[in-house]
Amino acid sequence: MASSTPNVYLFSTLFLLLISFSFAQVSFRPKALILPVVKDTATLQYVTQINQRTPLLPIRLTVDLGGQFLWVDCDSAAYVSSSYRQARCGSAQCSLAKSGACGGGICGLFPDNTITRTGSYGEVGDDIVALQSTDGSNPGPIVTIPHFIFTCAPTFLLQGLASKVNGMVGLARTRIALPSQFAAAFSFHRKFAVCLSSSSTSNGVIFFGDGPYMLLPNIDASKSLIYTPLIINPVSTAGVYGLGEPSDEYFIGVKSIKINEKRVPLNASLLSIDNNGFGGTKISTVNPYTTLETSIYKAFSEAFIREATSRNITRAAPVAPFDVCFSSKRIGSTRVGPAVPWVDLVLQSENVYWRIFGANSMVYVNDDVVCLAFVDGGSNPRTSIVIGGYQLEDNLLQFDLATSRLGFSSSLLFRRTTCANFNFTSNV
Numbered sequence: 560m561a562s563s564t565p566n567v568y569l570f571s572t573l574f575l576l577l578i579s580f581s582f583a584q585v586s587f588r589p590k591a592l593i594l595p596v597v598k599d600t601a602t603l604q605y606v607t608q609i610n611q612r613t614p615l616l617p618i619r620l621t622v623d624l625g626g627q628f629l630w631v632d633c634d635s636a637a638y639v640s641s642s643y644r645q646a647r648c649g650s651a652q653c654s655l656a657k658s659g660a661c662g663g664g665i666c667g668l669f670p671d672n673t674i675t676r677t678g679s680y681g682e683v684g685d686d687i688v689a690l691q692s693t694d695g696s697n698p699g700p701i702v703t704i705p706h707f708i709f710t711c712a713p714t715f716l717l718q719g720l721a722s723k724v725n726g727m728v729g730l731a732r733t734r735i736a737l738p739s740q741f742a743a744a745f746s747f748h749r750k751f752a753v754c755l756s757s758s759s760t761s762n763g764v765i766f767f768g769d770g771p772y773m774l775l776p777n778i779d780a781s782k783s784l785i786y787t788p789l790i791i792n793p794v795s796t797a798g799v800y801g802l803g804e805p806s807d808e809y810f811i812g813v814k815s816i817k818i819n820e821k822r823v824p825l826n827a828s829l830l831s832i833d834n835n836g837f838g839g840t841k842i843s844t845v846n847p848y849t850t851l852e853t854s855i856y857k858a859f860s861e862a863f864i865r866e867a868t869s870r871n872i873t874r875a876a877p878v879a880p881f882d883v884c885f886s887s888k889r890i891g892s893t894r895v896g897p898a899v900p901w902v903d904l905v906l907q908s909e910n911v912y913w914r915i916f917g918a919n920s921m922v923y924v925n926d927d928v929v930c931l932a933f934v935d936g937g938s939n940p941r942t943s944i945v946i947g948g949y950q951l952e953d954n955l956l957q958f959d960l961a962t963s964r965l966g967f968s969s970s971l972l973f974r975r976t977t978c979a980n981f982n983f984t985s986n987v
Contacts, residue, residue, distance in 0.1 A: 588745055589692030590769030595983060596622055598948075599721040600759045603847035604674065605948060606721050607728060607765065610689040612640035618725045622765070623673050624753065624844040625808035626729025627797060628656070628736055630670035630681060633711035642705070646683040652708050655734050655787075656683050659801060661835035669799040670712040672727065673845045678798040681710040693766070696773040697982050704744045708735045730765075731807035732960060733760055739960070740766045749960040753976035754780065754971075755844070755919070757952040760980035772955060774971070774980040778957040783974060784966030785913075787811055787906040789945045789958070794836025796941065806836065809958060811965055813840040813944060816855075817912070818862045818902040829943040838943045840904075842956070842965075846947035848880070848922075850936030855943060863931060866900035881922065881930035890917075890929060896971045897921045897929055904946075914969045919950045953977045 594607045605622040611631070618631060631638075646652040646666040653666035660667035666683040688707040692699040712726060720727070729736045730751065738751040747768040754772070756763035766772055770781035792806035813830055816823045829852055832839035851859055860883045864874070867885060875884040891898035896918025903911040922932045932949050955978070957966035971977055 560922050587691075587692070587700055587702060589699060589768075591693050591695060591747065591766055592702070592741055592745075593693045593698060593767070593981070594765045595762035596755060596761045596765055597706075597762050598756065599953075602674075602719075603719045603948065604721045604724075605755055605763070605844050606724060609699075609728070611709075612638075612686055613642035614647045614686070615689055619721075620726050620728040621674070621720050621724050622730070623727045623842050624730050624842060625796070626671070626673060626727055626736065627731050627733045627807055628668065628670075629707075629709040629710060629726065630712045630716070630729075631726035632714050632717055633681075635714040635717075638711060640686050643684055643686045644706070646685065646708070652685055652706075653683060656708060656710075657733070658683060660942045669797075670710050671798040672716045672719060673798075676798070677716060677718075679716055681712040683708065683710050685709070695766075695771040695779075697984070700753070702745075704740070707740060730958075732880060733807050736807075738767060738958070740842075742960075750957060752781070752955055752957040752966075753951065754845070754955045754981070755948060755952045756977065756979040757841060758977075758979050762981070763952075763978040764981040764983075770957070772957075773982075774976045774978070775982060776976070776980075778974055778976045778980075780968055780971060780974070780976070781957065781966070783968045783971075784955065785911060785969070786964050786966050787911060787913075789965050790832070790839065791961040791963070792832050792836050792839060792841075793834070794982060796836065796841075798839050801888055808841050808843075809965070810839050810841045810942075812907055813904045814907070815905040816852060816859060818859075819866045819900045820903070821862065821866070823855075823862045824859050827854050829855060837941055840944040840946065841942050842946045844948050844950070844951070846945050848947040848949050849933045850940070850945045850947065851933055852936055852940055852943040853938040856933065856935045859933065860931065863900060863902075870898075870900075872899070875928045878924045878928060878930055880934050881924070881932070882935065883931040883933075884924070884928050887923065887927055887929045893917065894975075895970050898965050915950055916970050916972075918970055918972055919952060919954070922949070 617827040634963040648661035658666045671678045685706040689703040742749045752766040771779040795804040796806040887979040895916035899917045
């Protein structure tokens with residue numbers, strides 16, 4: 560599928576059209592928006608819910624940080640909404656979607672199930688969505704966007720998703736992913752923040768718009784952010800893409816890995832993205848655990864075992880999907896999880912690093928065994944390091960699309976709070 564690049568004037572016009580569509584029914588302009596996110600224990604997916612259609616219907620969706628747009632199953636229950644509109648070929652909606660597929664005059668895209676790595680064709684349309692506003696501390700009034708662009712998908716794409724999920728919600732760099740559509744609708748900064756809870760019974764939160772991001776007890780999590788550039792992979796990582804299109808996913812520049820401040824010996828060339836789009840490090844919510852290219856994983860796990868056994872922590876038999884496990888009997892407990900060697904992802908300088916403590920590096924598989932929550936990603940993966948959901952839990956990550964910058968907090972447990980501590984009890 561070939562891609563075409565609209566000129567700057569056309570793109571600006573289309574973006575203003577999207578804004579005008581969105582403001583058509585807006586009487587209250589919020590400071591920011593929020594979505595609750597809960598971890599599904601059966602699939603380890605992160606699930607949210609929005610209200611869509613006329614009349615409004617709650618729609619459960621798996622969160623895909625790198626997903627290009629919102630897609631929902633329109634077949635199994637027959638999509639019924641008096642406010643739904645198909646996007647015609649040549650329309651502003653179709654151009655914003657950068658669709659290269661038109662049939663019968665209807666604009667189309669190719670929704671992906673990134674869990675099962677399957678895709679299909681689906682028509683593009685728009686409809687009302689409604690969600691909670693916030694002042695950063697508490698939820699505010701429900702707001703609606705009357706012409707939110709999304710894609711219909713066939714029912715089989717739901718296979719592999721969490722129970723009662725109706726589709727996937729994408730947060731990538733595209734103009735029709737949630738962050739950009741919400742920013743256009745309410746004149747937000749093109750920022751959003753993800754704070755995943757480690758609990759399967761308490762909600763984490765996604766913020767759309769700028770901070771503060773207040774967590775109980777009265778802690779602004781945005782104050783603890785460290786910043787690193789977001790890197791553009793020059794080759795798309797989507798299932799279907801046009802020649803020359805860059806990736807819409809979020810990559811960062813990991814330069815080295817340290818365990819207990821000791822550098823792990825590895826092939827540094829794997830940490831860079833080559834001209835074919837291979838290598839590098841990206842952040843994902845659809846990978847439950849961080850995956851490492853085989854040689855990186857081998858060096859990393861061996862170094863971790865050395866540091867752990869030097870503390871008299873004893874090995875245990877592996878428990879799938881983990882290869883490296885330990886007896887929990889000699890592992891102490893700290894505010895930031897099991898007392899094990901810490902892991903540093905070193906970024907643009909030796910002084911900028913993402914520190915991963917025991918709460919995000921170890922998984923208790925039973926009362927007696929704890930395992931290293933990193934897995935072998937294979938000998939020739941598309942991306943050398945994929946930072947998975949478990950490593951993101953109780954960390955605040957702010958994605959600034961305008962400046963292409965990531966802010967990250969490392970573990971909020973150090974600040975005596977968690978991602979489950981946003982106040983979802985409305986005072987309005």
